[in-house]
Amino acid sequence: DAKTTQPTSMDCAEGRAANLPCNHSTISGNEYVYWYRQIHSQGPQYIIHGLKNNETNEMASLIITEDRKSSTLILPHATLRDTAVYYCIVRVLLRGSTLGRLYFGRGTQLTVWP
Amino acid sequence: NAGVTQTPKFRVLKTGQSMTLLCAQDMNHEYMYWYRQDPGMGLRLIHYSVGEGTTAKGEVPDGYNVSRLKKQNFLLGLESAAPSQTSVYFCASTAELGSYNEQFFGPGTRLTVL
Numbered sequence: 293d294a295k296t297t298q299p300t301s302m303d304c305a306e307g308r309a310a311n312l313p314c315n316h317s318t319i320s321g322n323e324y325v326y327w328y329r330q331i332h333s334q335g336p337q338y339i340i341h342g343l344k345n346n347e348t349n350e351m352a353s354l355i356i357t358e359d360r361k362s363s364t365l366i367l368p369h370a371t372l373r374d375t376a377v378y379y380c381i382v383r384v385l386l387r388g389s390t391l392g393r394l395y396f397g398r399g400t401q402l403t404v405w406p
Numbered sequence: 407n408a409g410v411t412q413t414p415k416f417r418v419l420k421t422g423q424s425m426t427l428l429c430a431q432d433m434n435h436e437y438m439y440w441y442r443q444d445p446g447m448g449l450r451l452i453h454y455s456v457g458e459g460t461t462a463k464g465e466v467p468d469g470y471n472v473s474r475l476k477k478q479n480f481l482l483g484l485e486s487a488a489p490s491q492t493s494v495y496f497c498a499s500t501a502e503l504g505s506y507n508e509q510f511f512g513p514g515t516r517l518t519v520l
Contacts, residue, residue, distance in 0.1 A: 326508075335410070335496050335511030336449070379448065393439065393464075394509055396448035 295319065296380045301401040310367040312400050314380030317361040323383055325356060326394060327365045329376040336379065336396070339365065370404045377401050407432050410512035412497050418518045419487045427482040427515050429497030437500045438480040439464070439509065440472060442493040449496060455480055487519045 297315040304310040316325060327339040340347055340354045342363070347354045353366040367374055379399040410431045419425060429438065436457050441449040451464030453472040461472045469491060471483045480499075484491060494516050498509040 333494060333514065335498075335513050336509075337511070338508050341508070393451055393454065396441075396450075398446070398448050 295382045295395060296397055298378075298380050298397065298400045300398070301403070303403040303405060304367075304370045306372055306404050306406050307369055310365075310370040310374065310402055310404070312365040312367075312378050312380070312402065313362065314364070315362045316380070316382050319360055319382050321360075325354070325360075325363050326381040326383070327352070327354065328379045328381060328394070328396070329374075330379070330399070331373075331376040339378075370402075372404050372406065375402060375404045409433065410497055410499055410510050412495075412512040412515050414515060415513070416516045418520065419484075420520050421488060423487050424483070424485050425487065425517075426484075427495055427497075427517075429480045429482070429499075429512060430478055431480075431497075431499040431510070432478060433499060433501065433510065434477070435499035435501045435510075436477075438474065439498045439500075440470070440480065440482045441496045441498065442466065442491075443496060443514075444493050452482065452495075487517075489519045491517065492519045493517060 324341050324343050326341040328336040330336045340352050342354045342356050356363045377399040379396050381394045413428045439454045440452040443449045450466050452470050453464050455461045455474040458477040473481045494514045496514050497512040500509045
């Protein structure tokens with residue numbers, strides 16, 4: 293019952309921008325969109341998050357559509373080290389709790405080639 | 407800061423054996439989580455804790471027990487290991503409840519049950 297939909301895989305040439313799409317059509321008004329990545333079975337690593345405005349940090353940019361039903365993670369100059377599984381996540385409330393947790397679907401396998 | 411650490415990194419068990427996985431964090435986080443990840447899958451939540459002395463079930467708790475006797479440690483126990491518990495186990499922690507919920511992950515424990 294993932295709340296997000298992502299392509300299974302994508303590839304990108306080194307040095308080019310990688311644009312990873314995500315659909316989250318059932319997102320609630322106060323839920324953030326998070327992006328994490330997982331490199332070669334390491335622990336997931338936080339990339340960026342946003343609510344409704346576009347966000348940018350040293351790793352990536354996040355573009356969220358005005359209706360908040362989809363977003364795109366942009367790696368502006370992909371390197372070989374960016375090859376990883378990228379997870380687009382919205383917070384899911386744990387049953388009977390106000391505690392939210394991040395629901396990890398299968399993500400997008402991004403392969404950056406030389 | 408070491409962040410989130412997990413011990414051991416690898417373990418092989420025989421069916422029916424027991425073991426405990428240790429997660430430690432030095433960030434003074436209140437909330438801690440145990441996930442498992444099977445090949446080609448996202449992470450699934452086993453148990454979580456909202457503070458010292460408290461634990462709760464996630465989405466796949468059967469066959470596991472947890473304890474949070476100290477704020478910085480979260481232990482995951484397998485009383486009688488089964489081959490279906492072969493997986494990579496990740497621990498995570500986060501500071502605050504709320505809409506912004508960056509989780510910090512450990513490096514994982516790779517467990518094989520024969």
